[in-house]
Amino acid sequence: MFANLPAAKDDPILSLGLAFKDDPRSDKIDLGIGVYRNEHGATPVMKAVSIAQQRLLDQQTTQAYIGLAGNASYNQAMLGLLLNGTDAFSRAIAMQTPGASGALRLLADLIASAKPNAKVWLSNPSYVNHQPIMQAAGLDVGFYPYFDPVSKQVDEPAMLEQIAKLGPNDVLLLHGCCHNPTGADISFSAWQSITELALKNGFLPFVDLAYQGFGQGLMDDILGLQHLAQQVPELLIASSNSKSFGLYRERSGVAIVVGETLQQATNARGKLFELARRSYTMPPNWGAAIVAEILNDAQLSQQWQQELNQMSQRMRDLRQCLAQEFALQSGSDRFNYLTQHQGMFSLTGFNQLQLEQLREQHAIYIVSGGRINVAGLAKTFIPRLVESCLAVGV
Ligand SMILES: Cc1ncc(COP(=O)(O)O)c(C=O)c1O
Secondary structure, eight states: OOTTOOOOOOOHHHHHHHHHHHOOOTTOEEOOSSOOOOTTSOOOOOHHHHHHHHHHHHHOOOOOOOOTTOOHHHHHHHHHHHHTTSGGGGGEEEEEEEHHHHHHHHHHHHHHHHOTTOEEEEEESOOTTHHHHHHHTTOEEEEEEOEETTTTEEOHHHHHHHHTTOOTTEEEEEESSSOTTTOOOOOHHHHHHHHHHHHHHOOEEEEEESOTTSSSOTTGGGHHHHHHHHHOSOEEEEEEOTTTSSOGGGOEEEEEEEOSSHHHHHHHHHHHHHHHHTTTOSOOSHHHHHHHHHHTOHHHHHHHHHHHHHHHHHHHHHHHHHHHHHHHHHSOOTTTHHHHSOSSEEEOOOOHHHHHHHHHHHOEEOOTTOEEEGGGOOGGGHHHHHHHHHHTTO
16 A cells, blocks of 8 residues: 655755754754744743633533534634624624644645636745645645845845736635745735735635734734725635644644635635534544633733733844844844744744754754744853854854
8 A cells, every 4th residue: 555655855944853852962942843932942831721621621521523614602702803893894704724734735625526627826935834735625726925134124026026917716725824935024014015915806815823823913913914805805814823822732733714705705614614524523622622711811812912922022022133233243134034034933044054064063043944933942042053153153
């Protein structure tokens, strides 16, 4: 059966993590895998999450199945968090999924069922799993211009020029905030232009929201998404709680479908049930139950938002310190883009040779392509990091 299978290729990000683990040097720095870390290098359980978990354990009476849609109160809370106050709210359904990854795949399958010849447009570059997930669902994939490697910002005119060519057969996948891997987000005015183009030309917007609260704030981070939701007839959202609740391993996400009418969205939910049934059937419970417990309790929700704000503040501080140290040591302001990026990531443009030298000579681990995870830093590492980067000629 398996004789003809080729040997599996290593996952480049995970194998970098393993190489880091095995590196005996005590001053090693890991800027690789996309996980938030505090000043001590730990990814702690948030206090709001610990409280919610304890309550759930105390109240638990059964482990019986819940159902294809998962936890109804979670689904309602996620809909409220993302769409309350927008026109889309009354025409939307939500379905709990195994992470945003599960939502991306389920929604890709939904698109393929509704319109098998649809083409999904991704930013260039995009989250490494977007293309394989869309293609695994049988969808055609194209790329729209996104990142300008010189300014390290979004090339919005080039992006909008391509998006203006999309029509009813196209799906436009956007990052809700804190773009992975670049860290460069589109402006609010670009969200407005995209909304107008979607209304005029009829393509379907699809927003992947994996870092809500890691940029400017919980609600500020979804202003663009909400603008879109206020106006377009149809919209897809895949949202993750891995980062914003620190629930990485619990696989908590949600797929949202906004239809022209609630009936159409409900029909789409029926299709999602069928699609889920033939793969994982039901989503895991625990992470979503924790999120529902937090979002449905005003005090706990406030506690969670405070912790989330502290995390995003730490990332903004680190960006500031890093840019200042680069300016100090290099005498140039060419690293100031670090302060304009949002969330955990920045695409640095460091080349492969520089990345290898950083790893071999300086014990600094950065994924190929040059994406750094700012949250992997402690402030005390910054002078050595900058010195090493400049030593390899960045
Ligand atoms: C842009 C983007 N979308 C989706 C995901 C997947 O998130 P989850 O852990 O919820 O599956 C990630 C995770 O890194 C991501 O960066």
